Amino acid sequence: xxxxxxxxxxxxxxxxxxxxxxxxxxxxxxxxxxxxxxxxxxxxxxxxxxxxxxxxxxxxxxxxxxxxxxxxxxxxxxxxxxxxxxxxxxxxxxxxxxxxxxxxxxxxxxxxxxxxxxxxxxxxxxxxxxxxxxxxxxxxxxxxxxxxxxxxxxxxxxxxxxxxxxxxxxxxxxxxxxxxxxxxxxxxxxxxxxxxxxxxxxxxxxxxxxxxxxxxxxxxxxxxxxxxxxxxxxxxxxxxxxxxxxxxxxxxx
Amino acid sequence: xxxxxxxxxxxxxxxxxxxxxxxxxxxxxxxxxxxxxxxxxxxxxxxxxxxxxxxxxxxxxxxxxxxxxxxx
Ligand SMILES: [Zn+2]
Numbered sequence: 226x227x228x229x230x231x232x233x234x235x236x237x238x239x240x241x242x243x244x245x246x247x248x249x250x251x252x253x254x255x256x257x258x259x260x261x262x263x264x265x266x267x268x269x270x271x272x273x274x275x276x277x278x279x280x281x282x283x284x285x286x287x288x289x290x291x292x293x294x295x296x297x298x299x300x301x302x303x304x305x306x307x308x309x310x311x312x313x314x315x316x317x318x319x320x321x322x323x324x325x326x327x328x329x330x331x332x333x334x335x336x337x338x339x340x341x342x343x344x345x346x347x348x349x350x351x352x353x354x355x356x357x358x359x360x361x362x363x364x365x366x367x368x369x370x371x372x373x374x375x376x377x378x379x380x381x382x383x384x385x386x387x388x389x390x391x392x393x394x395x396x397x398x399x400x401x402x403x404x405x406x407x408x409x410x411x412x413x414x415x416x417x418x419x420x421x422x423x424x425x426x427x428x429x430x431x432x433x434x435x436x437x438x439x440x441x442x443x444x445x446x447x448x449x450x451x452x453x454x455x456x457x458x459x460x461x462x463x464x465x466x467x468x469x470x471x472x473x474x475x476x477x478x
Numbered sequence: 479x480x481x482x483x484x485x486x487x488x489x490x491x492x493x494x495x496x497x498x499x500x501x502x503x504x505x506x507x508x509x510x511x512x513x514x515x516x517x518x519x520x521x522x523x524x525x526x527x528x529x530x531x532x533x534x535x536x537x538x539x540x541x542x543x544x545x546x547x548x549x550x
Binding site: 256258259260261347348349350351352355373374375376378379380395396397398399409411416442444451453455456457458459460464 | 491514515517519522523524525526527528542544545546547548549550
């Protein structure tokens with residue numbers, strides 16, 4: 226175990242102090258597919274203290290091109306994603322307390338599933354579920370690292386409750402596109418690229434480098450390759466009902 | 479005959495010749511960029527969807543149209 230984290234501790238902004246903060250921190254990853262699974266793996270390898278995994282699904286053959294936590298045996302054995310992921314992540318780093326929760330994020334469990342965590346990573350696969358996740362994070366005051374991916378593109382943004390725009394400020398009509406728009410296509414490297422950026426933003430928060438966190442919305446296109454940063458001064462905190470505490474999806478109270 | 483006035487606008491990094499007075503909403507249609515959760519930035523400022531109809535483009539404007547992805 227000696228020197229296990231030496232190389233990342235030698236990265237100045239991280240250091241031993243950051244590593245110690247990370248060891249005492251806890252993240253929840255909601256959805257452990259292409260985005261959340263890869264991000265969870267990076268956090269476990271980095272030595273995060275606690276990792277709660279939330280996902281209702283089972284590994285499928287059409288997951289394996291992008292979902293790095295799962296292998297063929299997991300598909301054949303019909304183990305749940307959180308169960309297979311827990312086995313794998315513990316094999317990577319037994320110091321990480323992995324907490325599997327085989328549940329879908331719902332209005333009645335959202336607050337409980339996120340409570341007690343230092344950061345939330347969005348690995349969901351629909352706009353509707355993301356709106357719920359956004360509301361729950363705002364209500365609990367927990368930073369949310371959002372990523373989304375489809376085809377060969379996606380976007381990244383970090384919601385710091387009360388300190389900047391939330392998901393709904395950026396997407397006021399937050400909703401799923403009509404069926405057929407994306408046809409569910411996605412390439413593996415697009416998912417792992419967005420997930421890697423997402424894990425990096427979470428790690429900045431967890432090692433205590435909040436001032437380095439992404440401000441604005443990063444739009445990533447891989448095919449052809451283009452990164453655009455919308456560092457939009459017109460989009461302020463409080464610009465939407467959710468930021469003002471008007472939650473459409475969470476239970477009242 | 480007075481030819482309709484054109485303006486030059488940079489859309490997603492590419493210069494486009496557009497009719498003067500075109501609204502953002504009309505540009506979105508013209509670019510076939512309709513998406514319920516489209517994110518629009520005009521000259522570095524976020525534009526709320528409620529303002530697409532009333533925001534008119536000017537010579538030299540820069541517009542970014544971002545289609546968000548909500549898969550995982
Ligand atoms: Zn908001």
